[in-house]
Amino acid sequence: MIIDNIEIEFVKIKLTRPYTIAYKTTSSINNIFIKIILNNGIVGLGSSNVSKYVVGLDTKQSYENAINFKNELIGKNISYFLHNIDIIEKEFNKDPGSKAAYNIALYDAFCKSLNISLGSFLGRIIPELPTSITVGIKDINETIEEINEYYSSGFRYIKIKLGDKINYDIERIIKINEKFGSKIKIRIDANQGWSVDNTIKFFNKIKDVELIEQPISVDDTNKLLDLPEKIKEIIALDESLVNYGNAIKYSQKNYGKIFNIKLMKCGGITSGRKIANIALLNNIDLMWGCNDESIISISAALNTALSFSNTKYLDLDGSLDLAKDLVSGGFNLKNGVMKPLNKPGLGVELI
Numbered sequence: 001m002i003i004d005n006i007e008i009e010f011v012k013i014k015l016t017r018p019y020t021i022a023y024k025t026t027s028s029i030n031n032i033f034i035k036i037i038l039n040n041g042i043v044g045l046g047s048s049n050v051s052k053y054v055v056g057l058d059t060k061q062s063y064e065n066a067i068n069f070k071n072e073l074i075g076k077n078i079s080y081f082l083h084n085i086d087i088i089e090k091e092f093n094k095d096p097g098s099k100a101a102y103n104i105a106l107y108d109a110f111c112k113s114l115n116i117s118l119g120s121f122l123g124r125i126i127p128e129l130p131t132s133i134t135v136g137i138k139d140i141n142e143t144i145e146e147i148n149e150y151y152s153s154g155f156r157y158i159k160i161k162l163g164d165k166i167n168y169d170i171e172r173i174i175k176i177n178e179k180f181g182s183k184i185k186i187r188i189d190a191n192q193g194w195s196v197d198n199t200i201k202f203f204n205k206i207k208d209v210e211l212i213e214q215p216i217s218v219d220d221t222n223k224l225l226d227l228p229e230k231i232k233e234i235i236a237l238d239e240s241l242v243n244y245g246n247a248i249k250y251s252q253k254n255y256g257k258i259f260n261i262k263l264m265k266c267g268g269i270t271s272g273r274k275i276a277n278i279a280l281l282n283n284i285d286l287m288w289g290c291n292d293e294s295i296i297s298i299s300a301a302l303n304t305a306l307s308f309s310n311t312k313y314l315d316l317d318g319s320l321d322l323a324k325d326l327v328s329g330g331f332n333l334k335n336g337v338m339k340p341l342n343k344p345g346l347g348v349e350l351i
C-alpha cells in the first residue's frame, strides 16, 4: 500500500472552559490535523498542538513545516514503517509539532493497513487507568465548585494548578482536603511557580498529595537535587523534561521519581517510547500528560502509556474541553477511567 496523498489542516478551536495556569490564560487553541491517504483508501490520522513556551515553536510554524515536507512522503510504501518513521524523526528533530502529527498518522495508517489496533501493535499491558482532570488557578469557592462537578461525573483524581502565591496555594489545598478528604486524590501542578523553599514548605504543610509537577523553574532544574529524598518521590518533571536528551540527563541522578511524558513535547509515539524506556531502565515512574488536543493525539498517548509497566499516572483530559474535534471515538471514558477502543489503528472515526 502506497501513500497516495497527504492533507494537512490548521484549525483554531475554542475551549468550552477557558483556564489559567501560573504563566498564561488559554481560551482557544490551534491544532494541526494530518491525513495520510493510502492508495486503497485507508486514511491515517495525526494531530498536534505544541506550546511555544515549552518547545520553542508554535503550532503555526509546525503547520508550515509540515506543509513544506508533505511531498517527501507521497509515494512511500506504508509497509516500510520504521523507515518512514525514521525519515520523520530526522526531518523534524527540532519541530515536535510536525513530528508528532506525522508520527501518529503513520502509526494509524500502518496499523489500519494490518487491520490491528494501535494497542495491540504497541503491546498493551495495562487494560485501563483513571485520568486526572485539571482545575486551573481559581479562588477557593470556584475550585470547590469545579471539583464537585468533576466528582459528580465520576472523576476521583483531580489536578490542581498552583504556583501563584505559596500561602494561598497551601490554603486552597487545606480547604479542598477539608471538603473532600479521602474521596478524591489530589495532584498538584505548580508550573514552575515556586522556589525550592516554597516546595518544602508546601510539602511540610500538605502531606497527602499524590504528586507535585514541576514546582520550580526549568532554569533551576538542578536545584531539585537539593530537595529531601521523600519529596523527590512525588516530584514529576514536566517542562524540564521535553525530549530524549532531557530524559537521559534527568535519569542519571534523582531529580524527581516521576517523568511527565507528553507527545506534544517530545514529538509523538516513537519519541515518547524512547523516553519511557529510559525511565523504565532507571526505575522512574511515568505520568502521561497533554496539551489541549484532539482525540487523535490523546488516543495515541493513551495507547502508548498503557504499553509501559512503569506508567502510574494518566493526565489525559486534553480533548474534553474542545468545542469541536475532527473525530470521535478512540477511547471510552467512564467514571474518569480511560480505556482504548479495540478498533484498527487509533480507533477514531472522522466526524
Ligand SMILES: [Mg+2]
Pocket: 189, 191, 213, 214, 238, 239, 289
Ligand atoms: Mg504540567
